[in-house]
Amino acid sequence: MTDQPTSEGVVHGVIEELELAPEPPPHGPRVWIRENLISGDTRVAQFFNGLLTVVFALIAINLIQFITSYIFSPERRWAAVTHNMKLMMVQAYPRADLFRIWLSIGIFFVLVAVSLAAWGVHGRMSLWTLARGLRSTGVFLALVALLHGAFEATQLISLPLLSIDSPTDWSGTRTLLFVIGVVLAVGAQLYLNRTGPAAKQRSIPFLSVLVAIMAIVTLLIWTIELPVPEGQFDERLAPIATTTTIPWTVLFLVGIASFFLGKWLVRVVDAGRLRRLLVFLWVFSYPVIIMVIQRKPILDWGDLLGGGPTPFLESALGLFLSFSIVGGIIMWWVSLPENMQLGRGLAIALGAGIAVFGWVIGEAPTWTAVIATLAGAALIAGGLLIQDRMEIARVIGSVAAVAALLVWFIPMPFLLRSLVITFALVAVAAPSFGGTAPARIRIMVIWVSAVLLVIATFVLGKAETALEFQSTTFLGGFNLTILLAITGVALSFPLGVILALARTSTMPIFRLISTGYIELVRSVPLITWLFFGSVMLALFLPGGVEFDEIVRIVGAITIFSAAYVAENVRGGLQSISKGQYEAARAMGLTTVQSTSLIIMPQAIRAVLPALVGSVIVSFKDTSLVAIIGLADVLLIARTFVPTQSNPSFLGTQPQMVFFIALFYWVFTFTFSRLALRYEKSLGLGER
Amino acid sequence: MVKPLEPRTDTSEHARPPLWRNITVVKWAAQIAFLAFFVWLFWILITQAASNLRATGIPFTWGFLGEPLGVKLGEGFNTDPATGLEALAVGMVNMLRITVSGIVAATILGTLIGIARLSSNWIVSQVANAYIEFFRNIPLLVQIYFWNALVVALGELSVDDAGTGWFFASAKGIAIPWLNPEAGRWQYMALILLGAFVARQVYKWRVRILENKGVETHAMSWALVVFASFLILGWLVHPIMGVLGWLWSAMAWLFGNVPVWIFQVLLAALAIWLAYRFIANFLDERRTPAGLAKLTDDDYFRLIVAGLLGLAGALFFLLGPGQATVSQVLGRTRTFQMNWGLEPLFEFLASKFDFSGGAPLDFSRPEVVVPTRFAQYSTEVGKAFTPAFVAVWVGVTLYTAAFIGEIVRAGIMAVHRGQTEAANAVGLKRGQVLRLVVLPQAFRIVLPPLGSQYLNLAKNTSLGIAVAYADIVQVGQTIYNQEGQTLAVFLIWMAFYSFVSLILSGIVNYYNRKMQLVER
């Protein structure tokens, strides 16, 4: 695996190896110390190694003390965190509608739990590892509790940067921490002593460990007393963290219940079908959560049934019916083997024809519309003139795919443009994947759901939101961070794959354009692309077309990360042997078929670790939107909380930065560890 | 025994397929159609931008480069730039300062961490591990904010601090002792370059002796001694390099007085020669024992582009007016001779080289002065870093070092097992194994990902804008907030970062190729 391509993401993914603590002493602690702390062939080497141990131990102790004393100092006002938790998570989202957020998280939990059951995650953790982990945790906790009190004695390296705050009276917490630590460590050690190496054989499902951790967290929510700000504060802004105990507990229970639901479903329904359904749900849950659940659109059936200047066309229902029926008939016909080539050509000619139609119904004729008209006319005329039934599409296909894109620059309803583009895309792909009756039905389903999706997006997007909030958007805080990360990755992935294919293509012009794009985008830092999105993008759009700032920023992130995705996927493409291409070609598969059925699945599997790495990178990168003033979790925590939220939190900036650092760390670290587990289990699979 | 040819059986199709079925034609048609679409799209976007700009009343112009800016910059070689161009130059230099020093520091720190990570000493490897996991998993921006907050939290200096010291840390920045350049540095630098050249020649000479006579000649030690002696003796005798001043004056005279057409011809010849060298090298690379390898479309494309570029360059130099009048760029008309400002360059150099003595560098400790206001300080000696610089520098260095640590660790792991055993088997000690066997090989594995980390570091310096560090992004933003020339500023960013990326990856590729050659 070290032969992977050398882009940053790969390195991130490949290098990371779960380094377990060294093997426990088979002959007791003295041997362990000899081998791990003062090892060496000679006395001198041992001495220096011991010296090293002392120096590094002092550094570690000093750092731990610095951090604990910082956290537990009376000067810290952690109420700034707990009190503003809601602000940091969802910013201006109205309190009355907060259940929508909980519902979103709930859907996510359910999906995760059912998926875990459906894919039968069978990772197990040996009790040996678990006990040793608990022992380390216990020792660490006890050490932290001890060290804090004794800091003056051990603080030998006194760098001015690490000036340690005065010790505080947190003896209650300290004693508790110490007791918990000792109990954990002693208990784990006793278990290890009692069972010995046999513990290596015993294991429990990884999932149980996960559930146990979550149960502990849930318990903690109920028991831990959160700090409250001093003095008076607005009742309306009561610390949300203290009111979330019940929702979290419910979610936890729902998660467990869904897991067993999933187990039951696997037994009742065919597992393959369940998995396909889950993939579908995963893909569509996200837009539904954002557009419907969180946005709370005001849906008026008048929107659907017409109204406006061109009642029928503007009518969502009319559009849906006409497009799915007419388009569906065409798709059905196109996907019949003997009609494939002719059908593809005619389908696209139809797309161009709609472009012409769009011009006719559009407001003002422009020269682009004239070209579109000519192109459409030429296509249809060409289609009629060329008699060779089978081959018309080859000519038309290449020219007309371009022509269908023309609609983008013709004044016509935005929705219609999108539908025409969707039509062209599905129609071009349909012949390759049509053929048998089930395949043709599948294409019909895909077509109708694509139409539905496009129309639903527009209807929901156009609908007013019923939320009441004092901000430009209902998205903010961590909710926005997540949105940016997920949407950025989801959109940049297909673009990146196309770019990677173009860059490895045998056709020089495609390669040139793709290479130019990738290199240009990658040479400039993300922040300048964000400036581009927020300040410059509007310059390039036709008058009247305006996007929300969040949409523009998502566009900028997509432009940027597509180049990185493309490089990763290219690495995967290059790792596939020439023989695979040749075998696919020798079997008579077309280029589209061999790419999508043979090459891409293998390429993506090969670079999955790198892609996961780039997901982590893009999660971290979303923090940059704080610079251009989008209210993500970083901007709120660092700027809004210490300056605007409440007078009693003035000047809490350093500790808010400290908190937000830990916050990001927890997410990134957990995610990268899970990815690592997954990567390892992948390695054990069929490859 | 050759069989007679069979009679032609009916091949139902004639040999030439119709155009729309000809695979070559179809492929090229698709490409050309897409290219046309692409160009058209680009053109649409540009005309759209132009019309939008016209509508806003701020037409696209480079005029701001020559106009006074009226903004003070946070730091840099000139905090009160006269023009936009100067401000951008300050921003570029500020960016490069952090990039170069950050790369050096992150490489050293990262290598140490990578090695520590593999240490047999448990606590050392755990500390290194904690470092990597901690810094890698927190967004760099948050880290920069953190360091900035930390520096700001240091508190102001008071009058009590006035005076000379070794180290000052305050909310206004950090000051350390420094070697500051003095007037003699130009001669000294020239001498060091000369020393490097001589040392290289000595090295080659000793290696030749080694190869011819087969005795150990300590080539590296010789070269180092020669270089060190230049370094040390040069400190005392550097005024002799003042002779170069005469040379520079002569060059300045030459470039000022020789007719322009001579330069035109020379430059045209250079362009042709470069293109020729490229093509010749390219063909050499493709040559195999069995003859020239088959050239791909791509190869032909490159050769044709190289040839055309060479030709275009030559024509440009020959037929061009011999001088370029650039009026827009700097707001005022300027004429560039074809000798491209070499005359002022050499005049500048000539003014720097004389026979005056004095130390080239001056070691000094920072000194707090209380010039105008209480608790403000500045240092005229030593070196003071602003909080923004400290935050960005520390941030990118520590962040990148975590990644470099992982790369180094992976590199060492990749060569570790068999090679270490082999080295142990021939009786090398542990330190020698690491130094002589493992590290050189790891370096080769590590270099490409290291290069991409360097590029990341260079790009990450742009986050300085978050703490108002006056790098090119922040200066650019200041400019477009004032002048509204967003597009022009974006193009400058693009050009500058592309240029830096190109240089960096060029250096890395150069070493990479050198390393790969060693392997063979």
Place this chain on the structure above:
Amino acid sequence: MTDIGKPMIICEGVKKWFGDFQALKGVTTTIGEREVVVVIGPSGSGKSTFIRCINRLEVHQEGRIAVDGIELTNDLRNIDAIRREVGMVFQSFNLFPHLTVLENITLAPIWVRKQTRTEAEEIGRRLLERVGIPEQADKYPGQLSGGQQQRVAIARALAMNPKVMLFDEPTSALDPEMIKEVLDVMKELAQSGMTMIVVTHEMGFAREVADRVLFFDYGAIVEEGTPEHFFTNPQHDRTKLFLSQIL
């Protein structure tokens, strides 16, 4: 010279260059229906290039190749048609590692021949039985031995019901004990009347199964004839030298 019957593959003066290196120097031969032709020769003699030209994995630059009356040109339709009619088995198997054995076999029938999945799977299982590994249908290629993989590759090519099968050194990447199981399948195939072109170093196979042997050297057919003629009474010096080296 045996009567070759109706010509299936016609090659006339086929030439091919890789850059300056000429891999094929005018190959002319005709292969009849149901004929089994074994191509032998030293490595680098152009024999692999020759059969790869027949289904256009390599593009010949001069001369004509026609398969079942369809000429190979730049014509997209002809290329698709020929690839449907010509099956190929590679030296390195080239099975698709992310698909099961059965999926490997049914892929092309479903997507190219537009058969239904059930239909294709039924044919696939029959073919697996024919090559002797019906029980491996749901395994992944990585779980099979080399010989089994090559037999799957043969079944995969047969699933398209081709008129011609090309074998590009099918046993060269196999351990000695697995060669026989693959050769047995090929013999059975030859006896069933399939038109086959086999590039191989297995002289035993050539002697036993081939209708005709082509000897390639320096990009041209140096000598051809029946196996008896070829192995007992070679005419050309280079053929004699080659046979003396390998036999």
